[in-house]
Amino acid sequence: MIKEKLQMFKRLHLTADLTLTVLAYISAFLIEFTFSAEPHNIVVLFHNHLNLLLAIIPIWGLILLKSPHAYSYRMKNFRFIALNVAKPVFISMGIFIALLMYLGPLIELRGILLLFAGFNIALLYLFRRVILSALHHFRARGYDQKNIIIVGTGHKACEFFDLAKANSEWGINVLGFISENGDRPLNGKSNLVIGDISILPRILNRSPVDEVYIALPTRSLHKVEQLVADCQEQGITAHLTTDFLNTSETFIANNVLGAPVLTFSKVQRRMDMVIIKRIFDIVVSGIALLLLSPVFAIIASAIKLDSRGPVFYRWKVVGHNRKNFIGYKFRSMVEQADKLKVKLMDKNEMKGIVFKMKNDPRITRVGRFLRKYSLDELPQLINVFRGEMSLVGPRPPLQTEIDGFENWQRRKLSVKPGITCLWQVSGRNNITDFNEWVRLDLEYIDKWSLWLDMKILARTIPAVLTGKGAS
Numbered sequence: 005m006i007k008e009k010l011q012m013f014k015r016l017h018l019t020a021d022l023t024l025t026v027l028a029y030i031s032a033f034l035i036e037f038t039f040s041a042e043p044h045n046i047v048v049l050f051h052n053h054l055n056l057l058l059a060i061i062p063i064w065g066l067i068l069l070k071s072p073h074a075y076s077y078r079m080k081n082f083r084f085i086a087l088n089v090a091k092p093v094f095i096s097m098g099i100f101i102a103l104l105m106y107l108g109p110l111i112e113l114r115g116i117l118l119l120f121a122g123f124n125i126a127l128l129y130l131f132r133r134v135i136l137s138a139l140h141h142f143r144a145r146g147y148d149q150k151n152i153i154i155v156g157t158g159h160k161a162c163e164f165f166d167l168a169k170a171n172s173e174w175g176i177n178v179l180g181f182i183s184e185n186g187d188r189p190l191n192g193k194s195n196l197v198i199g200d201i202s203i204l205p206r207i208l209n210r211s212p213v214d215e216v217y218i219a220l221p222t223r224s225l226h227k228v229e230q231l232v233a234d235c236q237e238q239g240i241t242a243h244l245t246t247d248f249l250n251t252s253e254t255f256i257a258n259n260v261l262g263a264p265v266l267t268f269s270k271v272q273r274r275m276d277m278v279i280i281k282r283i284f285d286i287v288v289s290g291i292a293l294l295l296l297s298p299v300f301a302i303i304a305s306a307i308k309l310d311s312r313g314p315v316f317y318r319w320k321v322v323g324h325n326r327k328n329f330i331g332y333k334f335r336s337m338v339e340q341a342d343k344l345k346v347k348l349m350d351k352n353e354m355k356g357i358v359f360k361m362k363n364d365p366r367i368t369r370v371g372r373f374l375r376k377y378s379l380d381e382l383p384q385l386i387n388v389f390r391g392e393m394s395l396v397g398p399r400p401p402l403q404t405e406i407d408g409f410e411n412w413q414r415r416k417l418s419v420k421p422g423i424t425c426l427w428q429v430s431g432r433n434n435i436t437d438f439n440e441w442v443r444l445d446l447e448y449i450d451k452w453s454l455w456l457d458m459k460i461l462a463r464t465i466p467a468v469l470t471g472k473g474a475s
Contacts, residue, residue, distance in 0.1 A: 018068060024127040025064050029057055032119035053116075060100060067096045070276045085136060089128045091455045095280070097121050098458055102287040143175030150175055151212050155182040155201060155231060156219035157189040160245050164217055165193065179211060184224055201227065205234045215241045277454055284454075285395050289388040296382060303334055303370075303379060310370040313339040316383055321400035324420040329392040331400055332383035336371025337364075356438025357408035358401075378468045384423050396457040397422025398445035416445040419452070429463040 033053050071092045097117070104113065142148055152168070154161045161181060168176040180198035181189050188197060199207050207213075216235050218228060228244060235242040304315045317335040322328055338344075344366055345359060354360035367375065374380040387393040393400065400421035406414070426444040427435060435441050448456070 018065065020131065021068055021128060022061055022065055024131055025060065025124055026057060028123035028127050029053075029060060029120050031123050032116050035119055036116045056104075056113075059103065060096075063099055063103075064092075064096045067092045067099075067280075070280075082133060082136065085132045086129050089132060090125050091453070093121060093125050093128065094458055095454045098454075099280070099284060099287075102284060102291070105291050139175070144172045148175050149177040150214045151177050151179055152215050152217055153179050153182055153198075153207065153211070153213050154217045154219060155184075155204070156221075157181050157183050157187045157193075157197070158219060158221055161217075161219040162189050162193060164219065165189075165196075179213065182207070184220060184227075201231060204231060205237070208234065208238050208240055213240055215243060217243050217245075219245045281394065281454060281457065282391070284457075285388050285391075288395060289385045293385050293389065296385075299379075300382065303374065303382075306370045307335055307368075311338060311368045317380075320403060321421070322403055322406050322417060323392055323400055324417065326406075326417055328403065329387070329400075331393070332386050334374055334380040334383055336368060336374050336380045337366040338368060341366040354436055354438055356441075357405050358438050358441070360436075378428075381423055388423065392420075394420045394422040396424055396448075396460050398425050398448065399427070413439075413442045415449065416442055419449050424460060424464040426460065429460055429467050 033050065071088065101117070139148060154165060165178050165181075168174065168178050178196075180196045181193065182204055183197050183200045186200060204216075208216075216231070218231055220227065232242045232244070307313075307315050313335055315335060317333045317337070319331050319333065320328060321331045348361060348364070348366075349359065351361050352359050353362060371380065384393060388395055397420050398416045401409075401416075406417075426448045427441050430444060435444075448460075
């Protein structure tokens, strides 16, 4: 019954969100039309924008529905709500703009899209603020309470109790503690013990309990199975603290071959977000390859006129989960540059296994220009389109570099490599320690989200145009 109510709330909330999104677009359209310097027939113009609106609704609906915190209010504050409104709007807007770039000119819609994004975020946030304020008001007065029993009397158990009491607007009502061996909780909470674990079924039977929070020490983990079974028998949700694992790894409850398991991974792989990232990569790289084809032709001609050798540099690199592939770049060095590198190793300016030299004599005149503005990287869009790389991700290493990696550095291979990442927008030639470079890659992996990808792409454009940190 509770799950059905939550699903109903989510459907109604999504309907309201999409209604507000439509209202935001119409408002942006009316303002743009009102202040437009050119005369337009509003009926004809609105009919054209109606087609765009029909594309907006499913995109926004899918992203909002798949956003994990878009409809979560308990134990959340206003700042958290604001961030989790902005993220799906910007992700949806990125997909929508990519679609528009593929279908036709974007310049005419620039003003209306900026207004729409601003109105959309403002309306969705204000709507959630009203809901959250109302929930806080009613929960602080005893309504919409979730009754919880804490199994355990140790530090974690008391910490959870204090947190719930200090935030009455969360609507969490702790009925009491269940002790393990007659132990009493600390800090004057001994009068809140309502029984021990041997009589948990009886307590659940006679009390209006919504959830049970199990916070037992490591030595008592063998008792957890029975406690969870007691809760499941009466249809009550049980939570188990995992601090006993003593690990910072990201983990999820999973099912492998019919057996319940805890899956540990440093990389967060929500399949829906990975699919959206891949679609975005295909659309943007495909459009970019089409639009930049004249630029490719000009660069190819310049390379041929400047020095002997092929237009493209093909390099064997290591990708996601140590899978090898051929990467492409515009050639920016003389022929046989890889063999000449051996003679320059004593001039390496990068601390670690990667070779970097600011005034590398192997770089051609055209190559120096290409590298300054990262134009030599453009052919990697082919690798992105083929799925070997992503727009955003750690730089793909050479096999010879992998052989010299320390174990902790190999974690950068746990995601698909990319054209740009944190190290690039941080001024890549200003970083002279390979360990720092890898730390930036791992920071990206640990904090990955579609929103982070969008921010890195946004920072990459000015970094490339100004030649910041490149040489």
